[in-house]
Amino acid sequence: MFAFITKNKNDIIYLSLLLFSVGVGPRYRALKSVEAKKWAGSILGLILIIIVSGYNAVHPILSALLGIIVIKAATVKYCHIATFFLMFSYLFFFRMADKFGLQLPSGQTNLIEMILVLRVVGVSFEINGSWLAVGKAKKQEQEQKDVKEKDDEFLEIINPDFLDLFHYAFNYIGLLTGPYYRYRTYNDYFYLPYSKYVDCFGFTINTLRMVPVYISMYLAFSNIWPLEYILTEDHNNRNFVYRMMYPWAIFAAFRQRIYAGMTLAESVCTSAGFGAYPVQGRNRSGHGPTVGYMKLKEMSEEEARNSEYDFNTVESMDVWGCETVVTLRDSMKVWNKAVQYWVAMVVYKRFPIKPLKIHAALFVSVIWHGYHAGYFFCIYACPFYLMAEDIYYKLYYKDATGTKKKVIGFIMWFLRSHSESYQAAAFLLLTFDRIWIYYTSMHHYWYGVWLTFLILGLILNLVQRPRKPKIKGEEKKQEISN
Incomplete structure (x- = not known):
């Protein structure tokens, strides 16, 4: 102890x-x-x-x-x-x-x-x-x-x-x-009346209730499947399936740690009534009210007393979304939402060169986290996976229904989760030499899978792309030529 x-x-x-x-x-x-x-x-x-x-x-x-x-x-x-x-x-x-x-x-x-x-x-x-x-x-x-x-x-x-x-x-x-x-x-916290009328205690208790679970799971995962083990010879002697799935365990431990910290941080806000806004403002993480802000500012004490509130403005993590969303694109939207908002508003939307907006946003995100190679391996790998994922999403998942949609959704969820776990290993190992040791022991297999999926997806996209309907003028010309 x-x-x-x-x-x-x-x-x-x-x-x-x-x-x-x-x-x-x-x-x-x-x-x-x-x-x-x-x-x-x-x-x-x-x-x-x-x-x-x-x-x-x-x-x-x-x-x-x-x-x-x-x-x-x-x-x-x-x-x-x-x-x-x-x-x-x-x-x-x-x-x-x-x-x-x-x-x-x-x-x-x-x-x-x-x-x-x-x-x-x-x-x-x-x-x-x-x-x-x-x-x-x-x-x-x-x-x-x-x-x-x-x-x-x-x-x-x-x-x-x-x-x-x-x-x-x-x-x-x-x-x-x-x-x-x-x-x-x-x-707004100091000059608007919302913090006086929102149920701070109820929101705080509801937010805090899962923290003991997150901490317990973090301690269990990190002790049973420690990060440093993936650099050992004993790990390399395990069968490939075990080594392939090991990053799931270390990423699960990392997620529980982040969930606990972010949930406690949100509870600091809710206990003080900070970030509470009436729900009619359609409040967004980091931003606050997205509609009718001036009307909300003019709200009377009586209206404020009878309003329904939320703390969406200070919500960082959609934990259920992080665990269940099908695509990496959606996963990025529900992970650390307030910081994602900052990157979008400060970098992506304000960067003057349109083709480089996404690269500027990713680069700033990387250097904000740190200068270690692991951040580049993890964050800068996302667009390459998204290129392949978007193709399969549009071809097979977007318009699917019923059992077919569930099966394809599970496959995409598995691939998304595995990709995040593979990237998270680099994020946690940090330095290039440690990352290279681990990825080499795994023969860099997931990059090969990505490339194969992307090439196959591009081919399928060309084959299955619907042909544009011919306009009447073109049809008549074709009849005359025949």
Whole structure:
């Protein structure tokens, strides 16, 4: 028991701090003064950083402050670009600290730094995006065109001062392991009445109930099927089917760890009432309300009291979806949804070169996770699998019904799960030499399977592609020629 505690000391401390953050939520929500609540959240956040990081707390604190200074010093036109490059440059330096004669920070400090990068870069893009959207709306009004209000949240300028940015960056909610939320969500928490009327206790209990299961399964899987075993000679002497399925076990352990952490992080939000919005806003993870935002802001106290709420805005993981969706494309949508939203809004939608959008999004996702080869092997492999998967999905699954759809769905689910497990092995092994040892022991078989599926799919797509119906003019010409 003592050996287990010593080995997992940092994780136990981190878990304890997450549970503490959940427990402090009701007291934090009960604070009446907005200023008191902002300062209490920031002070608590700074204390958590110092407890987790010790002397290395200087890194997340300094990087966030530098990012805030750049946001306020740069013009609104370029603040997002300057902040992006500053924060990711510091993230790179932070992870290479030992190369500069400094102590290499712990994995838990790395998680905090990653969240701060999302927050500081994200708010700079919110500021710039609101400025662009309001300018576009004014131009349309001047040209007497109809303004389409698909999502009207950007029809107001977002321009927080230095102190508000400080409070947003260091608020304890979501600081340890997410979820990512926008500045707008943070600001709404203090000035809209939703947190007073949502059933925080009920949502929190419902969210927390599965955490003991996730932790128990993680401990069981990681002890029965340890990661390091796949690099041993004993593993290599096993039959091929056993070795082929072993990544399922280590990826299952990894998933349970992520589920537990993300679920606790969501519970920190729900216990404080953070991220609650009325359901009529059709709230989306990371984003918040997607329709009628201005109307929600004008909601009276009586309407707020009688509204139905959800916490979709701060939902990170759709656990059931992660386990059951058929395709890798759908799996990517339900895994760490708040971060996926950040990548989509900050990188994919704002990258200027259309053919390179997906590559830019994947590259930023990789470097946000780290510089190890395992992240490239895992994340950058996804598009190649998707190319083959999309072909078979359209040819055989999309229009199938009944038993046929279930059988094809199971096959696609199995292949998707196996592909993710194979990629996850690289993600967890991290370094190129370890990945190469394992993949070589498996003869790199899954890449061969991918290539075979892709080539076969392209051939089947050509053979089964429906011919375009001939137009009447062409039919008449053919009759005359005959």
